[in-house]
Amino acid sequence: MPVPVIMPKFEMSQETGQIISWYKKEGDAVKKGEAIFSVETDKVTMDVESPGDGVLAGVTAKEGESVPVTTVIAYLLGAGESLPAGGAPAAATPQPAPAAAAAEAPKAPVSAPASATPVAQRMAAANALDLSAVQGSGPKQTITKADVESALARRGEEGKVRATPAARRVAREGGVDLDTVAGSGPRGRVQESDVQDFLSTAPQAAAPAQPQATAQASSADFDTIPLKGMRRTIADRMVASYQSAPHIMFTMSIDVSSLEGLRKRMNEQAAKRGEEKISMTALLTRAVAWTLLRHPRLNSTLTGDEIRQYKTANIGIAVALEDGLIVPVVRNVEKKGVAQLAAEINDLAKRARESRLTPSDVTGGTFTISNLGPFGIEQFTAILNAGQAGILAVGAVQKEVVVVNDEMVIRPIMRMTLSADHRTVDGAVAAQFMADLRSVMENPDLLLY
Template sequence: MTEILMPRLSDTMEEGVVAAWRKQVGDEVKAGDVLVEIETDKAVMEHEAYEDGVLAEILVKDGDTAPIGAPIARLVGAGEPVGEPAPAPAAPEPTRAEPPAPEPIVEKARNRSGESGGDSAVAPRSTGAGRILSSPLARRDARELGVDLATIDGSGPGGRIIRADVAKAAGGATTASAAAPSVPAPAAPAQPQAAAVTPAVEETDELIPLTSIRKTIARRLTESMQTSPHFYVTKTIDAGPLSKLRAQLNERLVAADRKKVSVNDIIVRAVAVVLRDHPVVNSSFTPEAIVRHGRIHVGIAVATETGLVVPVIRDADTKSLTSISAETRTLAGKARDRKLGLDEMTGGTFTVSNLGMFGIDHFTAVINPPEAAILAVGAVRSEPGVKDGELAVVQKMTMTLSSDHRVIDGAQAAEFVRDLAGVLEDPWLAVA
C-alpha cells in the first residue's frame, strides 16, 4: 500500500486544499495519471500519480485542507482490497540491526504505547541516529518556539511530527505557563499595540471564507509593509508619443492579421530595457547580502476573482514587444483560470502593476517580496497643458516606483524613474 501525500507545489505553500479528485475509490491508476487537483496559495494545480495501482481510500475529501506531507489518499496493488483502513504498521524485529540513516532524512520512530492507568504521553523510540521523526520545518519551528519534540505525538505519516503538531504543542505550552504561578516581573513601560477588531456580524452579512491565495496575499503583503521600509518616487510623463507609437504598431499588426499590443506591453518592454542600466533596482534583500540579479524577470500583476496573482515574463529584456504581448495574454488567461505552473509565477526580479485600465490616475503599490521594487502605472489621460509653447490638450501618464530602502537609495530610484520616463517619452527606444 502506498500513501499519497499532500505535495509542496509552491515555494510558499504550507498547506493545500483538495479542489477535486480526478480518480475515485476503486479506479485503476497509471503512473502519470492526474489523481487530484490541489489548490495552493497561488493556483490550482494537477497532481499526478507516481506509480501504478488502484485508488483504495480517499482520506481528504473535496474542499478539505491538509498540511504538506500529510496523507490524502492510499493506493494499493491490483487485486488488493479497497475502501479499508490501512493496517497498523508491524513492530520492528528486535534482532534486526538497522543501518545508520542519511543525515537529512532519518529521524527517530515513535512509540505509541498507551496502557490503561498510565499517562498517554508518547515516549520516543531510540534509533542509531538518535533522532525524532519530524519534518525540517517542524524542527525549525520547535527551535524558535522552545518546544521539545520528544513531548509531541506526531500526526504525520508514520508518526512524523509536522508543523501543525509543533504549533499545537506551543499553544498548549503557552496556556499551561499562563495558568502556572510566576514571580512578578518588574513593571515595563506600556507599549501601544494594535488591537484586532472583530466586526459585528448581522443576518444580512455574508461570510466569505479565506482562500489559500487570499491568506497568502494577506500574509506576504503584511510582511512586506512591516519588514521593507518603503519609499516612493512619482513622475508624470508626456504619454502622447507612447499612444502614437501604439496606434501605429497596431494598425500594421491588424493589417498583418496579428494581435494588437497594449500600453502595458510597451511599459513592460521599456522597464526591462531600462533595468539593464540600473541593476540595483533589479535586486533582492537577504539578511546576509543584497542579491543583484543577472537576469531580468518582470512580474505582471493580474487581478483574478480569488485575488492578485503575479505571473512572470522571464528574460523580458531579450524578448520583442510582440513576444511580450503574446506571453502576457497567455499568462493572464492562465492566471484567471488558475492554471499557472510553479515556474510561471516564481522567480520575478521586478513587478509592474497597472491600474490604468480601470481609469485610475495614480496609486502606490506594495513591494512583492523578495523583490526590491515595484512600478505602479496609472491611466493615460487627456488634460490641459503646454505643447510647443501653446496651450493644448496633452496626454499624461503618472507612474510611481515603490522601493525597498534597504536596497535602493533615493537618488538611485530617481535615476531609474527619470531614465524610464525618457524611454517612454521616446518609446521607439524600447522596441528598437
C-alpha cells in the same frame, strides 16, 4: 502492495496544499499519469497525476481541505489488495531516529505532534523548542515553519516576549498568556491583531459570554468568509512586506503621445500579418526593462544581509483573479521584442485566469508592474512584493491640458508611482530611475539603443 497518494510539494517554501476538486471517487479505477485531483497552493493551482494503476480507496481529505505536504491522503489498490491497518494516516510524520542518533539530540524536551509540518518539526528539534507550547496557525491548527520561527524570535533576552503595548493591554484584559500567541510583526513581535485573533479562535469556554440575542441579530447582517488559501497568503505577505520594508514612493506624469503613435503603427503592421495586437502593457514592460538595466539597484532583491543585483530583467505582471491576485513572471524581457512580449503576457494572463500556471511561472521575479489603468484608476500606490526592491503602479491614460513651448495643448498623460524599498534603494536612485523611464517612454526610439 497498496500505492500511497500523497499531497505533493511543488516548491521548497510550500507547507500545505488545498484540495480543490477530486476528479475520481473511491472505487474508481485509475491509470498511472491520469489526473485524480487538483491542488491550490499559495501561488498556483495544479492537477496531480496518479502515481500508479489501481482502484482509488481510503480517501481522507475532502474538497476544500488544506493538508500538509507529504501527507498520505489516499491509496491505490491492486487486485485482491486491502488498505493498510488504519487506512490512510491523518498526516505523514518522520520516522523515529535510530538509538545511536538519539544521543546527539538536544537535551531539552521536544514534542513532535502530528499537527506539525515536517519542516516545523525539524526546525524545532534543531533549536530544542517544545512544540507543545507553540500555537499552530495552519489548517486545523497545524504548526508551520512560520509558527516555529515566531516562537524562536519571541524567546528574546531573559525569555521576555516581544509585544507592542497595545498587544499587552489586550492580552491583559483578555487573560491571555503572550507566550502562547504567535507574533506576526518584525522578529516575531506580537501585535494587537495577533492577540485579537487568538481570542477569536480560543475555545468557547474561555471566551467571555455574549448575549445570545445580540449574536443572533448580528449573524444575519454579514457573511463569514474564511481567510485561507490564496487570500490568506496575500494577507500575510502584504502585512509582512509593509511592516518590514520602509516604502518610499515617487509619482510622475508621462506624456505617452509618441508611445501611442508607435503602438498604432505597430498594430497596423501586425494586422497586415495577421498577428496579435501590441498592448500598451507590452511596450511599458519593455521600457521598464530598458530602465532597470541602467539602474540595477531597482532590479534587485534583499535576502538576509545580501542585496542581489540581477543582470537580466524578470518582470512580474500582476493579474487580478476573482479570489485574489497572482503575479506571473516574464523572463529576460530585455532580450525580447515587443510582439513576443505581448504574446507572452497574454498567454500568462490567460493561464492565470484558467488556473493553469506552473510554479516556474510565478517565481524568480526581480521587479513587478501593477497596471490598474484598464479599470480607470488614475493613480495609486502598490505594496512591494517581499524581497523585491521596486514595484511600479500604473494608472490610466487620461487626456489633459499641458503646457508645451508656452502653449496649452491636449496630450495623453499616464501617471506612474514607483514604490521602492528604502533599505535597498536611495531616494536619488529611485528618482533617476523614474526620470529615465519617462525619457524612454516619451522617446521610444531610445529602446533601439
